[in-house]
Amino acid sequence: MSNAARNHKDNVFCLLYRDKKNLLSLYNAMNGTSYEREEELEVVTLEEAICMKMRNDAAFVIDSTLNLYEQQASVNPNMPLRDLYYVTEELKKIAPPGRLHRTTKVKIPAPRFVVFYNGTAKQPEKETCRLSDLFSGEEKTPELELIVTTININPGCNGELLEKCESLRGYMTFVQKVRDKLTVKIKQEEAVRQAVEECISENVLTDFFEKNREEIVEMGVYEFDQELYDQVLFENGKVIGREEGVKQAFLVFQKVQGGETDSKIIAESLGCTLKEVEMVREQFGI
Helix, strand or coil: CCHHHHHCCCCHHHHHCCCHHHHHHHHHHHHCCCCCCHHHCEECCCCCECCCCECCCEEEEECCEEEEEEEECCCCCCHHHHHHHHHHHHHHHHCCHHHHHCCCCCCCCEEEEEEEECCCCCCCCEEEEEHHHHCCCCCCCCCCCCEEEEEECCCCCCHHHHHHCHHHHHHHHHHHHHHHHHCCCCCHHHHHHHHHHHHHHCCCCHHHHHHCHHHHHHHHHHHHHHHHHHHHHHHHHHHCCCCHHHHHHHHHHHHHHCCCCCHHHHHHHHCCCHHHHHHHHHHHCC
16 A cells, blocks of 8 residues: 555545534534634644644644534544644644743643544444443553543434534545445545535535535545555455555555455456455445
8 A cells, every 4th residue: 555545644534524613613513612712723733743743634722612613524433643743743842841831721622532433333312332442451440541432423323413514424424425426436536526526516515515625535545544454454365464454454455445346367467366355345345
């Protein structure tokens, strides 16, 4: 798999919620509030968390809370630890270490952690995971805890939230359109482009898709590549059973998406066996 695809963090979700108006509407829908003034929301999204070498999706302060929002297309039980890294970097900016030697309390906004899940694996509408779930030993009363709430935004889940938030509903409409097109073997870039044009014609976040058309197509290609890569990582033991199989399975997927349908030719070009190619294609329906 290419480094560009693996390291490309920005996605359509990130682009959509760079807009403070959309971010404010999402917060309101999540919390039953009715904030209208964008200046009440301060965006503090990390450009690059030093210890992670990756950016978080959206972080902002409003109403004395520090909200960290992430979008995930794969099930990730390590989100509490990732969010711990993120929030540590955020708090260093809000309350620089030099201020901690004061004899008065340093006030900080209360952190809240949310993951919006829209992957293809079946998941509950809402669930929580805790940092203590990752402790190597059982702690009945952990002295350090962090709770992440995961909200499933796939069709049929959390309909009330999606109804309240036009931007989130429009984002999922776009995602579903791309997925539907990929199932009929349309090339990835063309699937994303068609989904964008359909959203515009159907008045789904029209301004957003018109303004960012080309950037969304580029991001969408990376985004759905990453989704497949995450799935391959999760399934790689079933597919080939060796570490190198992760990379190989993704390369098979790229060949098929590029228009090559002959498994024998794919195997020869990648230097693997015909059986391995067919196992990957069967596993992922490509």
